[in-house]
Amino acid sequence: MENSSLEQLKARVAEITDLAQVASLVGWDQMVMMPQGGAALRANQRATLTKVIFEQFTSPETGRLLDEVAPYEDLLDPESDDAALIRLTRRDYEKAVRVPSELRSDIARASSEGVQAWAQAKEASDFSILLPALERAIELRQKYIDCFDDYDERYDVLLDDFEPQMKTAEVRVVFQRMKDELLSFIRGLGDDGADDSFLTGHFPVDRQQALCHEVIDLFGLKPETWRLDDTRHPFVGGPGTDDVRITTHYDETNLDSFFGSMHEYGHALYENQVARELARGPLGHGCSLGLHESQSRMWENLVGRGRPFWTHFYPRLQETFPEQLGDVDLDRFYRAVNLVRPSLIRIHADEVTYNMHIILRFELEQDMIEGRVALADLPEEWNRRMDEYLGIDVPDDAHGVLQDMHWGAGHIGYFSTYSLGNVMSVQIWERVREEVPDLEEQFERGEFGALREWLGDRLHRLGRKFPPQDTLERVTGSRIDPEPYLRYLSEKHGAHATR
Amino acid sequence: MENSSLEQLKARVAEITDLAQVASLVGWDQMVMMPQGGAALRANQRATLTKVIFEQFTSPETGRLLDEVAPYEDLLDPESDDAALIRLTRRDYEKAVRVPSELRSDIARASSEGVQAWAQAKEASDFSILLPALERAIELRQKYIDCFDDYDERYDVLLDDFEPQMKTAEVRVVFQRMKDELLSFIRGLGDDGADDSFLTGHFPVDRQQALCHEVIDLFGLKPETWRLDDTRHPFVGGPGTDDVRITTHYDETNLDSFFGSMHEYGHALYENQVARELARGPLGHGCSLGLHESQSRMWENLVGRGRPFWTHFYPRLQETFPEQLGDVDLDRFYRAVNLVRPSLIRIHADEVTYNMHIILRFELEQDMIEGRVALADLPEEWNRRMDEYLGIDVPDDAHGVLQDMHWGAGHIGYFSTYSLGNVMSVQIWERVREEVPDLEEQFERGEFGALREWLGDRLHRLGRKFPPQDTLERVTGSRIDPEPYLRYLSEKHGAHATR
Numbered sequence: 001m002e003n004s005s006l007e008q009l010k011a012r013v014a015e016i017t018d019l020a021q022v023a024s025l026v027g028w029d030q031m032v033m034m035p036q037g038g039a040a041l042r043a044n045q046r047a048t049l050t051k052v053i054f055e056q057f058t059s060p061e062t063g064r065l066l067d068e069v070a071p072y073e074d075l076l077d078p079e080s081d082d083a084a085l086i087r088l089t090r091r092d093y094e095k096a097v098r099v100p101s102e103l104r105s106d107i108a109r110a111s112s113e114g115v116q117a118w119a120q121a122k123e124a125s126d127f128s129i130l131l132p133a134l135e136r137a138i139e140l141r142q143k144y145i146d147c148f149d150d151y152d153e154r155y156d157v158l159l160d161d162f163e164p165q166m167k168t169a170e171v172r173v174v175f176q177r178m179k180d181e182l183l184s185f186i187r188g189l190g191d192d193g194a195d196d197s198f199l200t201g202h203f204p205v206d207r208q209q210a211l212c213h214e215v216i217d218l219f220g221l222k223p224e225t226w227r228l229d230d231t232r233h234p235f236v237g238g239p240g241t242d243d244v245r246i247t248t249h250y251d252e253t254n255l256d257s258f259f260g261s262m263h264e265y266g267h268a269l270y271e272n273q274v275a276r277e278l279a280r281g282p283l284g285h286g287c288s289l290g291l292h293e294s295q296s297r298m299w300e301n302l303v304g305r306g307r308p309f310w311t312h313f314y315p316r317l318q319e320t321f322p323e324q325l326g327d328v329d330l331d332r333f334y335r336a337v338n339l340v341r342p343s344l345i346r347i348h349a350d351e352v353t354y355n356m357h358i359i360l361r362f363e364l365e366q367d368m369i370e371g372r373v374a375l376a377d378l379p380e381e382w383n384r385r386m387d388e389y390l391g392i393d394v395p396d397d398a399h400g401v402l403q404d405m406h407w408g409a410g411h412i413g414y415f416s417t418y419s420l421g422n423v424m425s426v427q428i429w430e431r432v433r434e435e436v437p438d439l440e441e442q443f444e445r446g447e448f449g450a451l452r453e454w455l456g457d458r459l460h461r462l463g464r465k466f467p468p469q470d471t472l473e474r475v476t477g478s479r480i481d482p483e484p485y486l487r488y489l490s491e492k493h494g495a496h497a498t499r
Numbered sequence: 500m501e502n503s504s505l506e507q508l509k510a511r512v513a514e515i516t517d518l519a520q521v522a523s524l525v526g527w528d529q530m531v532m533m534p535q536g537g538a539a540l541r542a543n544q545r546a547t548l549t550k551v552i553f554e555q556f557t558s559p560e561t562g563r564l565l566d567e568v569a570p571y572e573d574l575l576d577p578e579s580d581d582a583a584l585i586r587l588t589r590r591d592y593e594k595a596v597r598v599p600s601e602l603r604s605d606i607a608r609a610s611s612e613g614v615q616a617w618a619q620a621k622e623a624s625d626f627s628i629l630l631p632a633l634e635r636a637i638e639l640r641q642k643y644i645d646c647f648d649d650y651d652e653r654y655d656v657l658l659d660d661f662e663p664q665m666k667t668a669e670v671r672v673v674f675q676r677m678k679d680e681l682l683s684f685i686r687g688l689g690d691d692g693a694d695d696s697f698l699t700g701h702f703p704v705d706r707q708q709a710l711c712h713e714v715i716d717l718f719g720l721k722p723e724t725w726r727l728d729d730t731r732h733p734f735v736g737g738p739g740t741d742d743v744r745i746t747t748h749y750d751e752t753n754l755d756s757f758f759g760s761m762h763e764y765g766h767a768l769y770e771n772q773v774a775r776e777l778a779r780g781p782l783g784h785g786c787s788l789g790l791h792e793s794q795s796r797m798w799e800n801l802v803g804r805g806r807p808f809w810t811h812f813y814p815r816l817q818e819t820f821p822e823q824l825g826d827v828d829l830d831r832f833y834r835a836v837n838l839v840r841p842s843l844i845r846i847h848a849d850e851v852t853y854n855m856h857i858i859l860r861f862e863l864e865q866d867m868i869e870g871r872v873a874l875a876d877l878p879e880e881w882n883r884r885m886d887e888y889l890g891i892d893v894p895d896d897a898h899g900v901l902q903d904m905h906w907g908a909g910h911i912g913y914f915s916t917y918s919l920g921n922v923m924s925v926q927i928w929e930r931v932r933e934e935v936p937d938l939e940e941q942f943e944r945g946e947f948g949a950l951r952e953w954l955g956d957r958l959h960r961l962g963r964k965f966p967p968q969d970t971l972e973r974v975t976g977s978r979i980d981p982e983p984y985l986r987y988l989s990e991k992h993g994a995h996a997t998r
């Protein structure tokens with residue numbers, strides 16, 4: 001059965017996807033390959049590409065085709081790719097056309113200026129430099145929220161851009177449960193005497209590079225569909241599916257590049273295993289930031305900080321860095337890379353205390369949007385909560401409220417997806433371990449194909465066909481639930497912390 | 500004085516330029532960075548980008564704006580950037596709208612299929628595999644020519660796409676003069692006993708890489724505006740001006756990468772020194788393939804195979820490859836890299852006999868377009884002329900008519916620009932040497948700034964403001980003229996060949 005309006009709609013979104021893949025490639029190039037002198041040209045290139053994509057997507061022609069396919073859509077199996085494509089395109093279209101293009105331009109400009117202001121403020125460790133840009137960002141976010149009317153609370157609108165159809169109230173319940181548990185866990189932490197000093201030292205970059213390639217090869221991606229490059233702030237970019245661009249950052253004083261590579265591998269695998277027939281369309285990516293993060297966290301933390309993986313891989317690491325690790329046995333190494341210790345900076349936090357950094361931001365973002373905190377008081381409020389949640393004294397704004405770029409860029413609603421990813425990663429992990437009981441024995445033998453294939457068959461191939469929580473339920477039988485994650489933390493770190 | 504239609508036209512072509520720069524970047528990425536698995540996605544990305552650029556450029560809106568600015572144009576100084584922008588845009592627009600989009604698609608598809616057929620034919624060394632694709636290519640070229648009416652001979656239309664406003668008749672006169680001279684030169688070549696065997700051997704790639712970067716730094720480009728990468732078939736790509744992507748190919752058995760890097764440097768410098776105010780528009784590139792090639796040939800041959808350069812640089816080369824060149828003195832090396840010896844393959848030919856490879860192709864292309872040669876007879880005709888022009892016996896089609904991709908891709912009219920570049924390079928060279936009399940002494944001291952700046956001020960900054968021959972006349976006082984080139988060859992190689 002064919003429908004000519006649907007064919008036209010598919011052709012249209014396929015071309016928009018082509019351009020979006022180009023935009024992603026161009027963004028990757030800017031961070032990884034572009035000579036600095038190209039920045040001014042690149043700003044124009046990206047702005048024009050964004051404009052063209054937006055104009056093509058929001059043109060009345062898209063709306064007309066969506067109207068035309070509606071009767072046909074009712075006849076389709078809701079599980080089919082075509083039905084999903086229509087559903088998602090309609091949703092994206094209806095969101096896109098609500099926002100006037102002038103507001104969009106204002107947001108884009110304010111975002112790029114806000115990032116500049118943030119960089120200067122952080123450099124000077126002076127929040128007042130960021131304040132005007134932040135005020136502008138919040139003002140524009142409020143105008144953006146005003147474009148919508150279908151929400152329970154205003155913050156829902158922002159969250160929806162990063163985690164579609166997730167409600168603030170649901171996140172709040174999950175985070176409140178985690179907060180209660182983690183606060184008492186963190187307050188109970190003593191000095192466990194674990195030593196991780198050997199993780200800082202001299203790790204030659206060329207050997208790190210070889211090892212990062214080796215671990216990605218070991219975990220496995222489709223051949224000739226990826227590359228790994230060095231960049232300052234690692235990410236996975238590029239067109240996606242059969243062309244994923246993994247990045248990491250090599251610092252010769254530590255092994256962060258290695259854990260970072262495993263993290264980015266998780267993102268890359270998700271993109272890599274989306275069903276090929278979805279690749280040239282809007283369904284052809286990972287489902288949401290939260291589900292994407294569930295995959296990166298799984299490979300970084302559940303696999304990559306697990307004993308079975310290191311049972312297999314630690315000899316390779318030792319022989320690569322004998323000066324540094326020759327005298328360190330597996331048990332000491334394992335404890336060191338799993339040390340729980342409250343700290344100042346989110347991106348360096350361990351897997352337990354990390355979530356308190358997120359909860360703090362999630363609370364402050366709602367306070368900003370609901371007008372419960374004056375923006376000028378943000379540093380004070382930040383520092384108070386860092387003390388309350390983590391027992392950490394913030395020495396200055398650069399190491400406090402200014403540590404992350406997100407707010408300067410106007411990205412409010414993004415942070416929570418990191419912890420949602422942590423939570424969902426263990427829900428998925430519990431399920432795969434039920435279905436593949438010898439998973440850990442496989443890891444000890446250096447075999448990761450069963451996990452990779454399970455994830456591909458159950459989660460990755462679906463792409464964006466269903467909303468994130470629906471997708472999670474298809475994979476695990478349940479919507480988001482913090483209990484598996486809290487059990488995991490308690491089993492892994494509970495005994496440890498009291499040693 | 501402002502004109503709102505002109506401002507709109509400029510904004511329009513600026514955005515089209517942004518997209519064209521993106522397309523160029525995407526092409527570079529495909530050749531240099533893309534994992535092979537990305538090829539299918541990439542074909543769609545490029546096709547859609549090409550389509551969008553073409554649709555935006557040929558939309559009636561462009562035509563309307565061009566009509567509207569016409570009265571204003573008459574008031575402008577014809578030397579001004581604005582007048583040049585209108586002239587060039589009108590010319591490009593009028594050419595573009597003459598060709599039906601269906602024919603364009605047919606040409607694009609035939610080109611990509613023709614390249615495949617060529618690769619198979621070359622692999623099998625069997626011209627008959629290419630023949631159907633070549634017949635199709637010529638048929639489509641004829642249809643393309645039929646879209647135009649303003650030409651003296653049909654081949655003019657094809658030439659114009661690569662060397663705007665150049666007439667076949669003028670090229671024919673230049674090439675006939677060169678042919679007469681070169682044929683007698685080549686027939687007079689004896690064995691000069693020069694030895695270049697030491698140019699083949701073992702040249703470790705990492706040292707070649709360092710040296711290629713070093714020579715580009717020595718010649719000089721604007722800092723942070725370029726990069727150099729490895730690829731199979733070298734070119735200069737990327738957005739241009741402040742973001743040029745140089746490529747070369749490293750083969751550890753020879754030094755071709757080094758001469759190749761100097762060649763590509765010449766292209767890169769031209770792009771790099773186009774006036775900054777032209778960068779975001781249609782004027783912001785080198786003027787034509789021929790003038791571009793004049794710059795690459797100048798740096799490769801006139802500088803890079805010259806004694807003054809090697810007087811400075813040969814010690815660096817020797818110390819980089821002592822096993823290979825330690826016992827070879829400057830004079831032997833100089834003679835080896837300037838050896839004239841007829842050979843089978845164009846891209847490996849010396850600077851003298853190279854032109855006969857081009858003349859042969861130029862003649863055959865006209866014969867094909869005018870129907871004077873049956874396509875099936877092309878190999879025979881090729882081989883006959885290789886014998887007549889170079890005294891070379893062609894062993895098989897792979898090393899004969901199938902050696903270049905151009906015809907399979909439908910690029911008829913391209914080859915001649917290589918020799919036009921040779922000719923123009925020496926016209927420009929004579930002029931710069933008159934105006935900078937101590938140029939060679941500067942080279943001997945490793946100083947290349949005076950040449951670079953002269954080229955920037957006199958040629959490069961103009962970009963595409965004026966047609967190629969007009970541009971050449973502004974720089975040298977003359978249209979294309981083979982005499983300086985023939986004098987140069989005779990002075991450099993005349994004595995040599997009879998030693």
